[in-house]
Amino acid sequence: METPKTVLLGKTLNEIQHITQNLGMPKFAAKQIVSWLYEKKVVSIDEMTNLSLKHREMLKGSYEIGASAPVEAMRSVDGTVKYLFRTPTGNFVEAVYIPDEDRATLCVSSQVGCKMNCKFCMTGKQGFTANLTANQILNQIYSIPERDTLTNLVFMGMGEPFDNLDEVLKVLEILTSDYGYHWSPKRITVSSVGLKKGLERFLNESDCHLAISMHTPFPSQRKELMPAERAFSITEIVDILRNYDFSKQRRLSFEYIVFKDVNDSLVYAKEIVKLLRGIDCRINLIRFHAIPNVNLEGTDMETMVAFRDYLTQHGVFATIRASRGEDIFAACGMLSTAKQQKEKGVTL
Template structure:
């Protein structure tokens, strides 16, 4: 018996094709979208403005495709890491981060990652597959705290701009009137500077976050092999061609490693590198991962680093560290689950 196709994650145009296949009028696609993305139903039977006969026909070949998390870990600070199935033997994580004024979800886009950054647990898994639009959106739709969400960050497992086709389907559904109808200002896509960056800048109004981690190309290459294929200076030159002074915002992520990239010299070089780009720099404490010698920088060093950038006109903040007691660094929970399943 062939596997049923999943409606969750389909765009309006894709739903129109389903409606045509079922012999339904064109407006039925909008009805299905309402049930999927506004009412968030779990079964085709709940689509009561579609005839019973057509619902039965749809159910023979299709399902909603909303799958609950299979595991979770909750931190003392309220952060919750959820684990979702992503095909046989595969799992991905999303991290729910509530604060006093917002609730943010970090969403995964791949099982594993091709980029193999030195400091990233997901990269140690190697690359298995791109997530489908269904598997990406399911992390949002099946989230127990879905009604509380105010912001989304594509900063979980994987490189979002290495999976652009499926990412763009999800961004369309999240922002289109037929879907979630979210403002793009509630969504940030994080990247290390992959091949899909220009497409994202041309086609999306969502915010952009770029991982830098060093102002020096050779040192960045030692941390991130992507520097060879997509050099930092080329990424920054591309960003300079776009307007980040109004609706859309660009920020730069900078994980601070003890004795490696936390010096006064690094801070001054980073300020010089970014001085002509309207942006924010987020300093991030390193979450230690197994078999990696990198260490977390001292808070006093991070504060001095922040102050140098602010004094030189580059807005800089230290991001509050969340979920350390549950190993909130991406890839930890999914790696443990996969190893357990393979025993």
């Protein structure tokens, strides 16, 4: 049986330097390889034409690019595209391309499934299967047709990024480094329920924007919606963030899915104002997309507008995120779950 080759996509410059050194290639070869990977975005080692034929053949003996195209794409009437990728172990993850006037955002996944089991999230209903590698995360960007038009990236797809932080940080390095994509950290937002060790490490090791999933300011209710609250409370998260110096280079936001008759009254808005007092941040209000077997509903736009206006009038800048792709399994995890269950002969 042929030994699987090691993938190059998702390797940092330091890792590529180790590879070239072990193969006896000249020192400058590592920078040539990362240039082919992250600037020219080649799909085969044969395309790396400034490497000698001998070195290309040497590299091909044990390595490959490791890019794989999506297996399915669902296109919305509003231009949103949901891409489905198959992992080498036969699981599925999603990436969502969202065009909006002069912005083109890609939402990427960091895990197959998720351990957090938030009540309102389809991905959590899958349970946790595996962490994605840096290769599998970066491939979601590398292998879509719109890759060169992207203006923003959000880690808000399947999985909890702070639960796979080593691989996420490696991808962030590649995206923001001079040898990689040359992206400004201000183009990237990482979203988390707020795992303590991951949060502190992310704040110290990355300059990218941060989004925390709040969904209610009351810890007792947040435990019901988000079991992770039991390990690390929203009040503890806010205390850490209050003591962190957020410069103009980094934006802090809180994600707040608005559920009908659950967290949409002004009582909640007033508590958010109290909780976030003194922190430079924003609230993103999100309309809920229904998922099977969950007794939660989205609230009406009039209520969301009143909620937004109260927050903004009381010093917490708030926005209402436009709903996109509602006709193509809009909720995160829906498409991958449907595909997985179809292959097993199960109906969603």
